Amino acid sequence: MPFNPVIIVAGPTASGKSALALDIAEALNGAVVNADAMQVYRDTPVLSACPTAEDKARVPHYLYEIYEADYSGSVADWLEAAVQIIRKLWQEGKVPVVTGGTGLYIDNLLNGASPIPETSDEIKKQVAVQLAAEGVRALHRKLNEVDAETAARLSPNDTTRVRRAWEVYLSTGMPLSEWHRRPMVKKLPEAEFLVIKIAPGVAELDRRCYQRFDMMLNGGAIDEVRRLKARGLSPRLPAMKALGVPEIMDYLDGKSDYETMNELGKLHTRQYAKRQRTWFGNKLNADLILPGCYDGSEKIINDVKKMYKLLHKSSFGYKTSDNMS
Numbered sequence: 601m602p603f604n605p606v607i608i609v610a611g612p613t614a615s616g617k618s619a620l621a622l623d624i625a626e627a628l629n630g631a632v633v634n635a636d637a638m639q640v641y642r643d644t645p646v647l648s649a650c651p652t653a654e655d656k657a658r659v660p661h662y663l664y665e666i667y668e669a670d671y672s673g674s675v676a677d678w679l680e681a682a683v684q685i686i687r688k689l690w691q692e693g694k695v696p697v698v699t700g701g702t703g704l705y706i707d708n709l710l711n712g713a714s715p716i717p718e719t720s721d722e723i724k725k726q727v728a729v730q731l732a733a734e735g736v737r738a739l740h741r742k743l744n745e746v747d748a749e750t751a752a753r754l755s756p757n758d759t760t761r762v763r764r765a766w767e768v769y770l771s772t773g774m775p776l777s778e779w780h781r782r783p784m785v786k787k788l789p790e791a792e793f794l795v796i797k798i799a800p801g802v803a804e805l806d807r808r809c810y811q812r813f814d815m816m817l818n819g820g821a822i823d824e825v826r827r828l829k830a831r832g833l834s835p836r837l838p839a840m841k842a843l844g845v846p847e848i849m850d851y852l853d854g855k856s857d858y859e860t861m862n863e864l865g866k867l868h869t870r871q872y873a874k875r876q877r878t879w880f881g882n883k884l885n886a887d888l889i890l891p892g893c894y895d896g897s898e899k900i901i902n903d904v905k906k907m908y909k910l911l912h913k914s915s916f917g918y919k920t921s922d923n924m925s
Contacts, residue, residue, distance in 0.1 A: 602690070602790075603792065603912060604690050604788075604790050604791050604792055605695055605696070605791075605792050605793075605794065605908070605911060605912070606686060606696050606698060606709075606788065606791045606792070606793050606794070607621075607624060607628075607630070607695060607696070607697045607698070607793075607794045607795075607796065607904075607908070608635075608698050608699070608706060608709075608710070608793060608794070608795045608796065609621040609624065609697060609698070609699040609796045609798070610635075610699070610700070610701070610703070610706050610795070610796070610797050610798070610880055610884055610886075611701065611797060611798030611799065611800075611876070611877075611880060611890075612701060612798070612800070612805060612872075612873040612874075612876035612877045612880065613649075613701050613809065613812070613843070613869065613872060613873045613876060614805060614808040614809045614811075614812045614869070614873060614893070615798040615800050615805060615808070615873075615893045615894065616798060616808075616893045616894030616895065617699050617700075617701070617798050617894065618632075618649065618651065618655075618699060619894055619896065620699075620796070620798065620890075620894040620900070621697045621698075621699035622651070622655055622658060622659060623896070623901050624697050624796075624901065624904055625659040625695065625697040626658055626659050627901050627904070627905060628695045628697075628904075628905065628908060629693070629694055629695060630659060630689075630694050630695035630696065630697045631659055631660040631661065631662060631689050631694050631695075631696060631697065632651070632659060632660070632661045632662070632697050632698075632699060633661075633662045633663055633682055633685055633686065633689075633696050633697065633698045633699070634661070634662065634663040634664045634698075634699070634700055635663075635678070635682070635698050635699060635700030635701075635702055635705040635706050635709070636648070636699075636700030636701050636702050636705075637673070637678070637700075637702040637705065637838065638838075638839070638842045638843070639663075639664050639665070639700065640663060640664070640665070640666050640667050640673055640678070641665065641667050641668070641669050641671075641838075641839045641842070642665035642666065642667065642668065643668065643669040643824065643827065643828060643839060644669070644821075644824050644825075644828070644839065644842055644845070645665060645824075646816050646819045646820045646821045646824055647816055647821045647824055647825070647842055647843065647844045647845065648842060648843075649812070649816070650664050650665055651664060660694075662685045663678070663681055663682060663685065666681075667839075669828055669831070669833055669837060669839035669840065670831075670833055670834075670837060670839075671839075672759075672760045672763075672837060672838055673838070674760075674764060675704050675705060675708055675713070676713065676716065676718070678705050679705070679708050679709060679713055679787055680718070680787075682698065682705075682709060683709075683787045683788055686698075686788060686791070687788075695908075701876050703876065703879045703880060703883060703884065706884065707883065707884070708787075709787070709788065710793060710795070711784060711786070712784030712785050712786040712787070713784060713785060713787060714779055714780055714782065714784060714785075715779065715782050715783070715784075715785045716768055716772070716776070716779045717771065717772060719767045719768065719771045720771060723767050723770050723771045724767060726770070727739075727763055727766055727767050727770065728763075730766075731759065731763060736756065736757060736758070736759045736762050736763070737756045737757070739762050739763065739766055740754065740756040740762050741756075742766065743762060743765055743766050743769070746769055746775060747765060747769060747775035747776055747777055749775070749777035750765045750775060750776045750777045751765075757836070759834075759836045760836075760838065764776075792911055794887055794888075794904075794907060794908060794911050795884065795885070795886040795887050795888075796886060796887065796888045796889075796890070796904065797880055797884055797886035797888070797889050797890070798889075798890045798892075798893060798894060799877065799880070799881060799889055799890065799891060800877075800890075800891070800892050800893045801891075801892065802874070802877075804892060804893055805870075805873050805874075805877065805893070806870050806873075808893055809866065809869045809870045809873050810866050810869075810870070812869065813844065813862070813865050813866045813869050814862075816844060817862065817865075821844055821848060822848055822851075822852070825844070825845055825848040825849055825852060826852060828840065828845065828849075829849060829852055829853075835849075843865070843868060843869050843872055844865050844868075844869070847861045847864045847865040847868065848861060848865070887907060888903065888904065888907060
């Protein structure tokens with residue numbers, strides 16, 4: 601049987617997970633695979649803290665900065681791309697190190713995804729035309745006629761999710777709610793997962809969130825948002841809702857001053873990190889939990905290397921089905 605390892609590094613924003621994933625990949629002849637819904641956009645590398653050129657020179661990085669800001673990616677899109685990359689890395693003899701703060705991405709990779717078939721490009725174009733002509737509220741009303749359960753849990757203004765639900769119905773003839781009742785399907789049943797979770801204390805995480813936002817402002821975040829503003833993109837797009845974008849947009853529009861923008865950006869970053877911390881704390885079981893933010897500790901890397909060797913020697917010892925919900 602081949603050895604198909606996948607190392608997961610999860611944690612809230614500003615906890616050091618990207619640095620930890622990079623160090624692990626370098627130590628184990630691996631590559632880093634992005635699992636963050638904002639780092640897929642190439643328009644905001646500073647705001648989303650994408651890997652630097654120096655990081656990419658150390659080990660290969662995948663699924664970073666792959667979409668334009670006007671693209672609305674889905675969990676299904678990411679999962680399909682991640683599975684392809686992971687299998688490619690196995691063939692090359694490299695260890696995939698998947699890292700990010702989007703819990704739904706990691707959960708789907710570990711525990712399976714809904715068996716909804718892929719939507720064709722033709723259907724996606726058809727729905728895009730409907731959206732442009734009728735608006736999302738009209739599409740929500742149509743969805744309610746065929747899938748009242750899904751429509752009831754979605755906001756009539758949620759363009760991304762309403763569009764996705766309508767695409768699924770047109771493509772399959774079956775409501776999204778019915779697909780969600782079907783058993784989950786694991787996309788990588790052959791994988792051996794080693795899960796590492798960073799779980800810092802609140803005070804430490806708050807401090808790092810504030811520092812991170814200051815670094816972004818000093819590193820060109822305002823210019824990134826200024827370029828987005830010039831494109832006239834819809835504020836409903838996922839990329840336009842990224843941490844810092846709405847606050848800086850209000851500042852550029854003259855709706856707030858610099859101090860207010862800075863304070864709100866830090867507040868919302870801290871609140872988001874707290875939600876991530878809670879989600880990972882409740883939903884993600886791990887083989888190794890770091891009680892503080894990653895600071896480059898050589899001991900942690902050595903601990904991971906030891907666990908990886910154990911996983912290699914006894915491939916049944918750390919299977920998702922045994923140790924993770």
